[in-house]
Amino acid sequence: GESVGLHLPTLSVQEGDNSIINCAYSNSASDYFIWYKQESGKGPQFIIDIRSNMDKRQGQRVTVLLNKTVKHLSLQIAATQPGDSAVYFCAERTAGKSTFGDGTTLTVKP
Amino acid sequence: ETGVTQSPTHLIKTRGQQVTLRCSSQSGHNTVSWYQQALGQGPQFIFQYYREEENGRGNFPPRFSGLQFPNYSSELNVNALELDDSALYLCASSLDRVGEQYFGPGTRLTVT
Numbered sequence: 001g002e003s004v005g006l007h008l009p010t011l012s013v014q015e016g017d018n019s020i021i022n023c024a025y026s027n028s029a030s031d032y033f034i035w036y037k038q039e040s041g042k043g044p045q046f047i048i049d050i051r052s053n054m055d056k057r058q059g060q061r062v063t064v065l066l067n068k069t070v071k072h073l074s075l076q077i078a079a080t081q082p083g084d085s086a087v088y089f090c091a092e093r094t095a096g097k098s099t100f101g102d103g104t105t106l107t108v109k110p
Numbered sequence: 111e112t113g114v115t116q117s118p119t120h121l122i123k124t125r126g127q128q129v130t131l132r133c134s135s136q137s138g139h140n141t142v143s144w145y146q147q148a149l150g151q152g153p154q155f156i157f158q159y160y161r162e163e164e165n166g167r168g169n170f171p172p173r174f175s176g177l178q179f180p181n182y183s184s185e186l187n188v189n190a191l192e193l194d195d196s197a198l199y200l201c202a203s204s205l206d207r208v209g210e211q212y213f214g215p216g217t218r219l220t221v222t
Binding site for chain 2: 004041042043044045046049089091093095096097098099100101102103
């Protein structure tokens with residue numbers, strides 16, 4: 001079956017730096033990807049999504065890049081803030097079912 | 111607009127018992143999906159309900175069952191609880207089967 005995995009379980013950055021969180025997927029037919037942020041005691045919160053007909057999508061301080069050739073996507077957070085500290089998940093969505101990776105814990109040092 | 115709510119917040123059950131978890135979807139949403147999140151892992155899809163019918167199921171045994179009511183709220187039932195069922199159970203509602211999912215805070219289930 002399909003799988004989604006993250007490259008690093010933890011990432012520590014200095015406040016103000018840019019953060020990059022990477023994710024790989026296995027199903028070449030996947031066409032919709034979502035990044036979620038999960039804070040302690042809360043459910044996952046939608047950050048940004050991208051469809052397979054795009055290579056890049058930008059939001060407020062966040063950018064998602066999709067490389068279909070190597071089945072890899074990344075989430076870039078600009079000017080990382082303490083409030084960005086959380087667990088970040090990439091997910092592949094097919095027919096309403098989301099397949100999540102195991103998450104990267106981002107810690108922002110003041 | 112009220113977000114997705116879940117009850118109870120947490121509970122403790124004994125192996126072999128049965129449990130019912132509840133989810134109220136966001137106003138206007140007709141689809142609810144349930145996920146199991148073990149500690150340190152990503153959520154795993156259990157099943158989805160759309161307009162009171164099951165619409166897709168993940169790799170979970172039949173002792174995991176659900177219901178969706180006419181007001182689109184939903185229940186997750188787990189029979190014959192096992193220790194490995196200890197997890198955070200998340201529900202997510204969406205406008206339709208493929209729309210953006212809005213997650214509730216989850217129910218933390220501990221099986222002893």
